[in-house]
Amino acid sequence: xxxxxxxxALRERMGCNxxxxxxxxxxxxxxxxxxxxxxxxxxxxxxxxxxxxVRAAVNQEFxxxxxxxxxxDEIAFFPPVTGG
Amino acid sequence: xxTIRVQPEPFDVGQEIAQLSxxxxxxxxxxxxxxxxxxxxxxxxxxxxxxxxYPGMTERSLAAIAATAEDRWSLLGCTxxxxxxxxxxxxxxxxxxxxxxxxxxxxDATAFLIDWLKTKAPFWKSxxxxxxxxxxxxxxxxxxxxxxxWTTG
Numbered sequence: 220x221x222x223x224x225x226x227x228a229l230r231e232r233m234g235c236n237x238x239x240x241x242x243x244x245x246x247x248x249x250x251x252x253x254x255x256x257x258x259x260x261x262x263x264x265x266x267x268x269x270x271x272x273v274r275a276a277v278n279q280e281f282x283x284x285x286x287x288x289x290x291x292d293e294i295a296f297f298p299p300v301t302g303g
Numbered sequence: 304x305x306t307i308r309v310q311p312e313p314f315d316v317g318q319e320i321a322q323l324s325x326x327x328x329x330x331x332x333x334x335x336x337x338x339x340x341x342x343x344x345x346x347x348x349x350x351x352x353x354x355x356x357y358p359g360m361t362e363r364s365l366a367a368i369a370a371t372a373e374d375r376w377s378l379l380g381c382t383x384x385x386x387x388x389x390x391x392x393x394x395x396x397x398x399x400x401x402x403x404x405x406x407x408x409x410x411d412a413t414a415f416l417i418d419w420l421k422t423k424a425p426f427w428k429s430x431x432x433x434x435x436x437x438x439x440x441x442x443x444x445x446x447x448x449x450x451x452x453w454t455t456g
Binding site: 224226227228276279280281295297298299300301302303 | 338354355356357359360363385396397417420421422423424425426427428429439440441442446
């Protein structure tokens with residue numbers, strides 16, 4: 220199982236802060252997880268409509284599309300950061 | 304070891320400087336940047352900014368950014384404070400303090416820290432306008448360019 224967190228605009232479009240998810244066994248990278256969530260329901264389609272505006276973290280470290288995900292990982296999706 | 308805090312409360316710049324330099328005689332210069340909430344976004348007035356963050360990852364990334372600066376400029380101390388929640392125009396939002404033996408490292412490290420913080424720490428701002436609407440602030444290419452200058456040349 221994965222713990223998935225959403226922040227800022229992605230949180231609003233997904234309609235939740237976080238969820239526990241057991242993805243299909245074929246999902247082993249961040250890119251594959253994004254595709255899975257995008258195709259799962261209309262909220263996912265809206266949240267991941269613009270891939271260039273989605274950033275990801277795996278276990279609280281910035282990740283890229285090729286980053287491998289494993290059982291019990293904490294995955295976060297969010298827009299480019301705007302602090303400071 | 305840097306002082307890192309993420310908090311809704313305001314901070315006292317004088318008190319933070321006093322803490323960073325207390326009982327030290329090796330510090331020759333302190334660098335300081337204070338970010339404030341601007342009361343406008345382009346051509347319209349703002350009621351407030353609201354800061355969201357990723358608890359856990361925020362502290363980790365700020366600590367990593369601070370460690371990079373401490374190592375690169377041989378800092379003698381460093382304080383990073385970022386506020387979260389709803390902030391009114393004019394309120395302080397972020398504090399960067401550096402302590403070094405000389406002014407050059409203190410000033411350069413301060414600029415580096417705010418540039419990297421803006422592009423590498425998981426904070427997101429939303430703007431609340433006077434007409435009641437709210438919108439997420441978009442990341443700016445100029446911030447990426449400012450951060451990139453520390454890794455090129």
